[in-house]
Amino acid sequence: MVLENKVPQGKLADKWTSYKSSMPLVAPNNKRRLEVIVVGTGLAGAAAAASLGELGYQVKCFTFHDSPRRAHSIAAQGGINAAKNYQNDGDSVHRLFYDTIKGGDYRSREANVHRLAEVSRDIIDQCVAQGVPFAREYGGLLANRSFGGVQVSRTFYAKGQTGQQLLIGAYSALSRQISLGTVKMYNRHEMLDVVKIDGKARGIIARNLLTGELERHAAHCVVLCTGGYGNVYYLSTNAMTCNVSAGWRAVRRGALMANPCYTQIHPTCIPVSGEYQSKLTLMSESLRNDGRVWVPKNLDDAKAIREGSKTALDIPEEDRDYYLERRYPAFGNLVPRDVASRAAKVACDDGFGVNPTGLAVYLDFAAAIERYGRSAANTKGMDPDKTSKETIIQMGEAVVENKYGNLFQMYEKITGENPYKMPMKIFPAVHYTMGGLWVDYNLETNVPGLFCCGEANFSDHGANRLGASALMQGLADGYFVLPYTVGTFLADEIRTPAFNPNAPEFKEVENDVSNRLNTLMNIKGNQSVESFHRRLGKIVWENCGMSRNEEGLKKGIETIKALREEFYKDVFVPGSADEFNPELEKAARVADFMELGEIMMHDALDRKESCGGHFREEYATEEGEAKRDDGNYTYVSAWSWSDDGNHQLHKEELQFDNVELKTRSYK
C-alpha cells in the first residue's frame, strides 16, 4: 500500500496558508445537509465538534463519559505552548517548529509540525476570548513559563490545571452549539465499531452504556478524537477509562496504526507504592523549572535511605549527584522527557534509588525556595544576607506555594510527606502515546472519510513529545485544522444524501459487535477483567517499556498471545450485555489492548534503532544515549492487523527538506 501524505507543494512556511486558500469549500447551504460524527470530547473532539457546528455542519458528538467535560484532557497540568514571543526571548514559529522536530528526534512530518507551530498562536487568542483564566503578570498581560527541551519561555498556563481550564473552554463552546441545535450530544455512549459503505467511513455502532442497547449512527464522515493508549501498560497517568478501542476498531476495519512503539514515559510521577495500585499520578513538568533532580553519590547513602536509617536531609551537598545538571549542562533539569526518564532509570538500575523499592529519585526544591526567599526579601527592602534563614525559607515557600501549591498539596495527599520540607520522590511513568492512527496532512486516515485528531493520531510529535505540546496539538487539530481539511472530503459529497442506518452494512457491523460482546459474556470463566489487565500491563512494561531489546520483545509477543488465549478461555464478566455494565465495557477495552500490545512489540522489534521514547538497548552510544539510524529508519511505520498474526508493515518515508538531521544533543 502506498501511503500518500498529501503534503501540499510549496515552501514550508507557505504550505498551510496557500493550501487553505485553495482547498475546496462547502457552501453554507450544503453544510446544513452534511452530517459529521465526532467521537470523543477532549480538547480535540470538543473543539472539532464545536467548530464544525459553528460552520453549519450537522454534528453528532459521542462520549462514554457522563459529561463531555470529563475527558482526560482535563487532567493536563502544566501548560500549553504557543509561539507568541510575548517574552521577547527570541521565540518564533520557526523555533517552535524546530524544537518540536528535534524534540521528536526527527521522526515527524515537517509540514504537519510547521502548521502546528503556525496555528499555536491562534489557539491562545481563541482560549482567552472564551474566558480561559490564564496566569497573568502584574501588568495584566499573559504570563509564561519554561518547559523541557526548549530554551525560551512559551508555555501558557492556569496554575496546575491548564487542561481543565482549556477543556472547560472547549466544552463551553460545544455546549453553546448543543443549545443552538447544531451539535447533538450523546453522553454515555461508547463507539464500538466503524461502519464503511463502499470503502468510505459512513457511521459508527455505539453502545448506550445505560441500557446496553446497540445504536447505529450514520453520517457523511467520521472523526475520531479518542485519545491515547497509555493504559495498555495498566499503570499510567491516564484516567481509568482511557482506551484504544475506537482507534483499534478502526484498524480492524482497514485503518493503520502508526508508530505504536513510540510511548512517552514521563520522568516526574509519584512512584508506585504497592500491588493494589490502580493508577499513577503525574507531577507536572513545570516543577523542573525549579526542582533539582538528584540521587546520592554513594551507594551506601542510597542504601541507608532505602532502609530508612537516613533521609535526603542527611546527605550533604557534596555527596549529591545532580545527574541531569552534570550530564546535560546546557538544558540541565529541563532536558526532554525521554532523556530525563532514561537518566532516572540508569540511576536506579545502578543502585542509587531512594525509596524502599529502589525505584525513585529526588526532586528537590530547597535551592529554589532559598533563591525565591532571598529575592522576596530583597523586594521588601530586607538584606537577604542579614535576614534569618527561617525568614528566607518562609518567604521562599510562599512563592513556591503560589506557583505550584496545588501540585505540592496533591503530592502530600498521596504520599503523606511534606514536599516543602523533604524533597519529592519521583519516578518515570507511562504518560502519553505519540503513536496513533496514521493520517495524512488532512488528518484523514487511509480509510476515506475517517479522520483522526489529537493524541489518537500519530501526526506531530515524532518519537517524543515535548511538554505542553499535547494541549497545543489537540486544540490545533480541533479548532484550526480539521474544520478546514474535512472540507476536502465533504466537498465531493454535497450530492450524497443522508445515509440510512438500516442499510445492510450497518446491520452487519452491529451483528459483529453484538457477537463480540456476547463472546465476552459467555466465557464465564474465573478471572476478573482487572486481573488480566494488570498482567498485560506488566508484560508490556517489562518488554516494551523504558528500554527494549530483541529478546524481550520476542518473548513479550509470545507471552501476550498466551495471555490472550487464557483471557478468551477464563475471563469472567458479571451481569449481562443489555444493562449498565462497567465490567463488560472494561472487558471489551482490555481485549483490544491485548492486540495493540502485540503490535507495539512488533513495531519496536522492527525499529532497529533508538529514537525518542523508543530505546533499544542494542542501539546506544558509549555514553548510553539513543543512537538513531537515519539511513534505514527515517520512516513512519504503519501497521495493519491480521488475526493469523501476519501483520503487515507499511512505510511512509519522511523527508526533511528544511532541517538537517542531527544527533539530538542537550549537553
Place this chain on the structure above:
Amino acid sequence: MKLKLKVWRQKSANDKGYFEEHMVTANEHMSFLEMIDVLNEELISQKKDPVAFEHDCREGICGTCNMVINGRPHGPSKGTTVCQLHMRVFNDGDTIVIEPWRAKSFPIIKDLVVDRSAFDRIIQAGGYISVNTGQAPDGNAIPIEQAVAADAFDSAACIGCGACVAACPNASAMLFTSAKVNHLNSLPQGKTEATIRVQKMVAQMDLEGFGNCSNTGACEVECPKEISIANIAAMNRDYFSSMVGSEESV
C-alpha cells in the same frame, strides 16, 4: 486494616435501595477507590455483582467520582475528592457508610452512580462566551488585572462533581451555578453577555428542580475545590441587578 463497609445498593432508579454490609482488608496507602476496587475484585471472585461507582482520572480533577462517606460528600478530608482520599485517615476496625449523591435532580442510575446531566444543561443555557473559532483578537489585546484573573480562576476551578448539591439540605445547585456564572461574568470577555447569562443559567437551574439556597454554607465546606460561597452572593447581585435593567426576557 480491617473495615466494615455499609454500601448503598440499588438496581435502578425505580428499584428500592438498601445497605449491604461487607468486610474489607485494606492498607493505609491505598486511595479510597482502590479500597473499593479490592471489594469489587472480591465480589467478582464470588461471581457477585460488583458495586457500581463512577471514577476516572483518580487525581482529583475530572469530577467524576462521587460518594457520600459517613454522611459527608467526598468523605472527611478537606478539599479532597474521593479518589484523593487515602485510607490513612481511617482506623482499623472502622465502619464506613457509603452512599450516592442524594438529590431529586440527580436520579440514581445504579448503586452509587447518579445522573448529573442537569449540570450540563445549566451550562448549555448560558455558561459560555459567544465567540466562534477564529474570531478572537490577540490574547494580549485586553489586559486583565492579575487579581481579576485569579478570582476568575478560583471560580473556574469547579470540577462539576455535584458535592455542593449533595451537601445541601435543600439540594441546591447555587454554588455550582454561581461559580460558573462568576468565572465568565468577572472577565472582560464575559461582560457583554453577563446579564443574559445569569438569567438563563438561574432559570435553567430552577427548571432542573434544584432547591433554593438558605445560606447553610454546607456546600463550601464540602467542596473538594474549596469554591467560596462568596460566589453565591456575587451571582445574586448580578441576578438582581439584571432583573432591574434587562430589556430581554428569558
